[in-house]
Amino acid sequence: MNAIAFTGVAKSYGSVRAVEELDLTIDAGSTVALLGPNGAGKSTSIGMLLGLTRPSAGEIRVFGDTPDAAVKQGRVGAMLQDGALVPGMTVREVVSFVRGLYPDPMPLEEILTLANLTDLAGRRADRLSGGQAQRVRFATAIAGAPRLLVLDEPTAAMDVESRRSFWARMREYAASGRTVLFATHYLEEADENADRVIVIARGRVVADGTPQEIKAAVGTGTVRFTIGDQPTAGLDALPGVGAVDVRGSTARLHTTDPDATVRALYATGLRVADLEVKGADLEDAFLSLTHDR
Numbered sequence: 001m002n003a004i005a006f007t008g009v010a011k012s013y014g015s016v017r018a019v020e021e022l023d024l025t026i027d028a029g030s031t032v033a034l035l036g037p038n039g040a041g042k043s044t045s046i047g048m049l050l051g052l053t054r055p056s057a058g059e060i061r062v063f064g065d066t067p068d069a070a071v072k073q074g075r076v077g078a079m080l081q082d083g084a085l086v087p088g089m090t091v092r093e094v095v096s097f098v099r100g101l102y103p104d105p106m107p108l109e110e111i112l113t114l115a116n117l118t119d120l121a122g123r124r125a126d127r128l129s130g131g132q133a134q135r136v137r138f139a140t141a142i143a144g145a146p147r148l149l150v151l152d153e154p155t156a157a158m159d160v161e162s163r164r165s166f167w168a169r170m171r172e173y174a175a176s177g178r179t180v181l182f183a184t185h186y187l188e189e190a191d192e193n194a195d196r197v198i199v200i201a202r203g204r205v206v207a208d209g210t211p212q213e214i215k216a217a218v219g220t221g222t223v224r225f226t227i228g229d230q231p232t233a234g235l236d237a238l239p240g241v242g243a244v245d246v247r248g249s250t251a252r253l254h255t256t257d258p259d260a261t262v263r264a265l266y267a268t269g270l271r272v273a274d275l276e277v278k279g280a281d282l283e284d285a286f287l288s289l290t291h292d293r
């Protein structure tokens, strides 16, 4: 069964086309990353999925129902980018209040354990660090034991250690057959935590596949050099190269094997100046994926 189905979904705000035309289905039980740069349309898509805002065109189904119906039945939990925590309440009070809103919630202690909040349960929720507050938001998102968990850039306020621990807990939740959809800017997060990665840029899907397929398409590194007015034909056939992006006199090769690409590049006989090899620059990769379309 599909957990999520978007059919021809578009959303405009005046003249801004936040989502162009989204057609996608997500299987129940999968963990899917929505990967894209700022302004790609991730939050808008999530907002529509949760019934917070209506599409300008097209249709969305969540477990076969409208988003509103699915949310009302307590089948969907969400952790959004902002969302103030009620002032003056302890962590335990906040979580147990939210839990009380659902027909079939998870036991309180289980929520606190899963969100790593047992030690903070007596603390005031509005006086926590950014990363701790994110754990409370995660707890409120899973409180109703939702079949679909939606997370919009959940680790934005977290340091490296908190991120690692957060994703371990998310995977634990997902392991029980639940569906998870999360938005992120980071390819590593998508790679490590999702079975499927949907890359969106400028309101459209530009790539969709397993993390391995996406990494092969965007490359794990970038080889940049000044090509001047020399011909660019054949650069895309160099070993490892998935995409070529030439802007002005600069060429960027997105590659899965920068060493092999550089060796082969010198063997072409091109005059290569200002060579620079970097780890994958997603922003560049997104741009070239968007250009390719």
Ligand SMILES: Nc1ncnc2c1ncn2[C@@H]1O[C@H](COP(=O)(O)OP(=O)(O)OP(=O)(O)O)[C@@H](O)[C@H]1O
Residues within 6 Å of the ligand: 013, 016, 017, 018, 019, 036, 037, 038, 039, 040, 041, 042, 043, 044, 045
């Ligand atoms: N309420 C709104 N009114 C007008 N424009 C909006 C509104 N919400 C979003 N937009 C615009 O729609 C586009 C998509 O924004 P959205 O927030 O969905 O992107 P995003 O991928 O979530 O970005 P980020 O990673 O920065 O959160 C952007 O151009 C944004 O400025």
